[in-house]
Amino acid sequence: MNNTDQKAEAVERMFSSIAPRYDLLNHFLSLGFDIRWRKRAVGAFPGGVAGKNILDVACGTGDLALALARAGDDATRVTGGDFSSNMLAIGGEKVAKAGLGARLTLEFLDALKIEHPDGAFDGVTCAFGVRNFADLDRGLLEMARILKPGGRMVILEFTTPTNRVIAAAYRLYFTRILPFIGGLISGNRGAYEYLPDTVYKFPTPDQLSARIAKLGLAEVGFTPLTFGICGIHTAIKPKNEG
Numbered sequence: 001m002n003n004t005d006q007k008a009e010a011v012e013r014m015f016s017s018i019a020p021r022y023d024l025l026n027h028f029l030s031l032g033f034d035i036r037w038r039k040r041a042v043g044a045f046p047g048g049v050a051g052k053n054i055l056d057v058a059c060g061t062g063d064l065a066l067a068l069a070r071a072g073d074d075a076t077r078v079t080g081g082d083f084s085s086n087m088l089a090i091g092g093e094k095v096a097k098a099g100l101g102a103r104l105t106l107e108f109l110d111a112l113k114i115e116h117p118d119g120a121f122d123g124v125t126c127a128f129g130v131r132n133f134a135d136l137d138r139g140l141l142e143m144a145r146i147l148k149p150g151g152r153m154v155i156l157e158f159t160t161p162t163n164r165v166i167a168a169a170y171r172l173y174f175t176r177i178l179p180f181i182g183g184l185i186s187g188n189r190g191a192y193e194y195l196p197d198t199v200y201k202f203p204t205p206d207q208l209s210a211r212i213a214k215l216g217l218a219e220v221g222f223t224p225l226t227f228g229i230c231g232i233h234t235a236i237k238p239k240n241e242g
């Protein structure tokens, strides 16, 4: 097994272990902001998602996929894919409870080897997922590959605030308080130490934009949210691409 596979397996194990408490902790630790951030990601499709066929990569327990399906119409088709069966199982219960099974399907999916044909989707989304990819460029390439020409990529991801005062408060919360509470509630403190660790090591918004542009995507943009704690990357697959 190579390094990428080992890293992917460790990430899968970690998310599977925290899956039962994942949603609760997400909403609690972000003070409910995560719900608004996902709504903003849905809003990053100009003209809405009605009639669109969208793949939500690394969907976890399905919150973004559900938000997309809710915002759509009966012609909207959302596929949420993740490699953690525990996260998917919780997502499946939520889809059934929401009565959105006709619009939204959850499936096993490896973001580094997406088993969908080139150009299959009008949109591809990923919320708080790309940071966890064992190979970021491969994952981004796969996301671009399955987009139709003219299709839109929307990535919601944590960043680090640029304002010094907010950055200091954020660091204190993110590296001290969050791992403590996350560990207490999930029983896996390591997972909540991993979160700030990966955020601080992750490419800056400019660097990530450059990597997206390098794939040949156009109209690459970034919108910071909530003091730059996170933000939304958007891009379009050019229509003339072969």
Ligand SMILES: C[S@@+](CC[C@H](N)C(=O)[O-])C[C@H]1O[C@@H](n2cnc3c(N)ncnc32)[C@H](O)[C@@H]1O
Binding pocket: 008, 011, 012, 015, 057, 058, 059, 060, 061, 062, 063, 064, 081, 082, 083, 084, 087, 109, 110, 111, 112, 126, 127, 128, 129, 132, 133, 134
């Ligand atoms: C922080 S969670 C985000 C889940 C969800 N998108 C959300 O907004 O809550 C990250 C997810 O990425 C998934 N993941 C990481 N690498 C993956 C890969 N290579 N293929 C599929 N899923 C992956 C994990 O299993 C986990 O469910």
